[in-house]
Amino acid sequence: MSKKPWHLDRRTFLKGLGVACMLPYFEGMAMSSFSKFVTPQPPKRLCFLYFPNGVALPPVESAYHNDWSWFPQGEGTNYKFTKTLSPLTAFRNDISIMGGLSHPNSRQLLGHIAGDTWLTGGDLRGEYKNNISVDQVAAKKLGRYTRFPSLSLSTDGGVGYKSRVSTLSFNSSGRPIPSEHRQREIFERYFSPNGASSTNERRKSLHQGKKIVDLVLEDSKKLQHRLGANDKAKLDEYLTSLNQVEEQLKRNERWLDVPMKDFDASLINLDVDPVSAPQDYIRSMMDLIVLGFQTDATRVISYMLAREDGMGFGDNFPKIALGLKGHHGISHDKTRGHWAEWGRYDQWLTKQLAYFIDKMKSTTDEHGSLLDNTLILYGSACSSTHNARNCPLILAGGNNLGVKHGSYTKFDEKHTPMSNLFVSMLNKVDVPTEQFSDSTGPLPSIL
Secondary structure (H helix, E strand, C coil): CCCHHHHHHHHHHHHHCCCCCCCCCCHHHHCCHHHHHCCCCCCCEEEEEECCCCCCCCCCCCCCHHHHCCCCECCECCCECCCCCHHHHHHHHHEEEEECCCCHHHCCCCCCHHHHHCCCCCECCCCCECCCCHHHHHHHHHHHHCCCCCEEEECCCECEECCEECCCCECCCCCECCEECCHHHHHHHHCCCCCCCCHHHHHHHHHHHHHHHHHHHHHHHHHHCCCCHHHHHHHHHHHHHHHHHHHHHHHHHHHCCCCCCCCCCCCCCCCCCCCCCHHHHHHHHHHHHHHHHHCCCCCEEEEECCCHHHCCHHHHHHHHHHCCCCHHHHHHCCCCCHHHHHHHHHHHHHHHHHHHHHHHHHCEECCEECHHHEEEEEECCCCCCCCCCCCCEEEEECHHHCCCCCCEEECCCCCCCCHHHHHHHHHHCCCCCCCCCCCCCCCCCCC
16 A cells, blocks of 8 residues: 555645634524424434554453453343443443453454554454444434544544555445544644634635646546556545545535634643653543544544554553553463553553543533443453453443433344444434445444
């Protein structure tokens, strides 16, 4: 996969995103003078949070099992948290813990490669052929109400490379969508870009961005007939990216005259140093996610906390935060006591999830708590390091969407692919879906 097209795409994209985050467009706005009396439907949202390398699962006979196994003890509504998930105790009625789910096409893959399929269910056995991710299916439908169809966030940014991506999002062609990782740039791009500029200045900037896209498209067409098969494939990939930029520029122009929605971002640390404060770094990104939902800038967000296989900066979080090895190193360690070390880091990650759930629950918009109208999926593509089965998954939020929380459910791997969960999640947020990837139907219970 060529890196150049993505790089150029991002540069052009930055030039074009010169407008502030504002109120969403509701279909009722176009009705008439009576539209001001129409109460819009509560927005329904999806959020995906991913961590790599699986989790600590000490065998039952191990002295560490009762304390540091990621999955709870018992099943149903009477389950008991181990130390690992204990930070979620206060949110028991807001979460469902799920075991047994995975993607059938990924079960025989080396676990790290399965990370590329967490939101896609794609088949990467043999030739790399991924497909669209569930967040982008939702973005196509829910994006018509918001300034941005979706946000793709990560710790490293960009797309990484095949089998070790640094993004959770893939477009309709199965190509990775670049993620963003610098908090201040994210804030300025989506929440206050050119905030002090006049509408005319921002419109002028948008027109300049559109001209740039037109010029690049024209040059690309001239070049196309002189390229070989491989270069044509790279050019097609680039043109797909450029079309997305063009669509966003047009979207920005349509939203230009919509008044900005007030918000307070004074408590968000946009300059946190991940080298000295990884917890603050992760929570700052989560604060931006909350802001994105609160302002209805988007209704679909994915966040990759770290990459698979020790790649990227996120592998250093346990070193800096807890004085342990790197995350990938912990997952391969076989020395005495390694289960406790791995479990401690799993618990640290759980604390970040608890922070996010609490923030979503305590933050409100005109429809009440953000959490009640948002489905949050937290998890990994593996159970243990190289085993892409029995994915550790937690579904949170969505109490207004008819979700039945408070239980730990072990699903039958043979009959319930993970894509069934995605089908149910999409339908809960009013994205009618009968099938996604290799699904066999909706998910029984919970949803």
